Amino acid sequence: MATMVPQRSTASTSAERTGQPWAPLQACVDWLLAGPRPQPDDIHNELLQQRTNKTRTLVVAVAASLLIASLSAALTGAPWAYAWVLAEIVLGSTRICLMMKALARAKRDRRAPVNVAPIWAGLASVVLISAGCYQCVASGVMPLILMAGIGLANLVGGIASRNAGTPRYGILLICILTLPFAAATILSPVPFLFIIGLQTPVYTAGMIFLLLENHKILLDLHHSERNNRLMAHHDLLTGLPNRALNQKLFAEMLDGPWPDAASGPSKLTVFCVDLDGFKGVNDRFGHATGDAVLVTVAKRLCASVRDADVVCRIGGDEFVILLPDITDGEAAAVARRIIARVAEPFEFEPAAQVGASIGLASAPRDGVTADELLSAADRAMYEAKRRGKGAFVIHRGAADAATLVPDAAAFLPAPRATALAG
Incomplete structure (x- = not known):
């Protein structure tokens, strides 16, 4: 990464x-x-x-x-x-x-x-x-x-x-x-x-x-x-770009020509990643272990994405990943890899277990600005949590569907994936 x-x-x-x-x-x-x-x-x-x-x-x-x-x-x-x-x-x-x-x-x-x-x-x-x-x-x-x-x-x-x-x-x-x-x-x-x-x-x-x-x-x-x-631009704990730099990177990646074909790679795909069970790890094992978990998760996220992708920590146990020029199928493969890596045991505390819920949004289908894409990815992430955590949900524009549909089933068997209508 x-x-x-x-x-x-x-x-x-x-x-x-x-x-x-x-x-x-x-x-x-x-x-x-x-x-x-x-x-x-x-x-x-x-x-x-x-x-x-x-x-x-x-x-x-x-x-x-x-x-x-x-x-x-x-x-x-x-x-x-x-x-x-x-x-x-x-x-x-x-x-x-x-x-x-x-x-x-x-x-x-x-x-x-x-x-x-x-x-x-x-x-x-x-x-x-x-x-x-x-x-x-x-x-x-x-x-x-x-x-x-x-x-x-x-x-x-x-x-x-x-x-x-x-x-x-x-x-x-x-x-x-x-x-x-x-x-x-x-x-x-x-x-x-x-x-x-x-x-x-x-x-x-x-x-x-x-x-x-x-x-x-x-x-x-x-x-x-x-x-x-x-x-000013990096998280002191993990070394990842923080919220301020995330906005700058958004602007850079959304700049330039946009793809013509709707079926091809998206201009930019955004992952909103939230850790499942992190609060319980903090409460049970203490903040020092919680910090170690965040540092390890940050490394696992970076190791799970492509060289062109950017992993940011925007606060707490929330991460945003920016993936330029990627198709839904490729993005789903990355999401599956992230969920599997994050769920692996930690050597320093095997009993500390966390998972990852991920929401995916792509430009221009789900928005053309940073706020629109983050909002869509955030909604999809909360839908993933509502459906049982440890899964990812692909956001779909309102013009495509009116309800939740399992059109991401092709990305299964593991982890679970659904699509969220805007």
């Missing part, structure tokens, strides 16, 4: 898109974009999308690097400086365009795979800046050297903030920016400039630790939000 379809991580999705020839390169990118510890796919995707939301930081970084390159060309007049300016204009505008497209795509679909093009563009930009700043130190022009150092410090601070969701990638960028600059200052003939080179690795380590702290804070925030969503 699949109550919610887990999203694959962006890394695995992008690896499938690239194909086998690029597999080693893609594996390297996947490792760079992963965190220190594996995370659930939804949180991993949120961390990757974190970079997309910081477009202002990117614009400032592009402007700062272009300023350094422009001042280098003005102060030295060297060909490498003018080449740097041209490369910054081309690469910077490309990065901004790629980021804006990624932002628009993320707004349309939060679960869309992350485009790796901005990742490669960012890496190329950092390599370009690092090479330019190395040349600034090699030029021996003190104002240019100081400007390069200040510019690198600003860029590293932005990286520590903007790449908190992808710490490995951020650490790589920081090292590419700072370590060549440190080597250039240590090797420079300018007096006492080596002192800056000796201090740069310490600064680099501090920014890396800051990046990791930012990652931890961001990760804790996403885990808290995820837990809050789970608590």
